[in-house]
Amino acid sequence: xxxxxxxxxxxxxxxxxxxxxxxxxxxxxxxxxxxxxxxxxxxxxxxxxxxxxxxxxxxxxxxxxxxxxxxxxxxxxxxxxxxxxxxxxxxxxxxxxxxxxxxxxxxx
Numbered sequence: 001x002x003x004x005x006x007x008x009x010x011x012x013x014x015x016x017x018x019x020x021x022x023x024x025x026x027x028x029x030x031x032x033x034x035x036x037x038x039x040x041x042x043x044x045x046x047x048x049x050x051x052x053x054x055x056x057x058x059x060x061x062x063x064x065x066x067x068x069x070x071x072x073x074x075x076x077x078x079x080x081x082x083x084x085x086x087x088x089x090x091x092x093x094x095x096x097x098x099x100x101x102x103x104x105x106x107x108x
Contacts, residue, residue, distance in 0.1 A: 017025075
């Protein structure tokens, strides 16, 4: 079986673009572009009124919460009166999860 070189230049065949092929290629490109423009325009014309209707329904039919000023916020937030104590962690077990493979201290 003879070995063929894939980069051999004699195997390369060029086809010249004739006039009717160029016109056919241009017509195909124009048809694709025109069809994409028609689809995009149709989608915009369909989606825009739906979005506008949804915005109007939301604006006029949604309930808005009453505005509250700072004085009203001070009345709504409860204040907890208590004596607080700071607890210092003295054991390393209180500082987070144990390292993998380390022994866990047993609670007594």
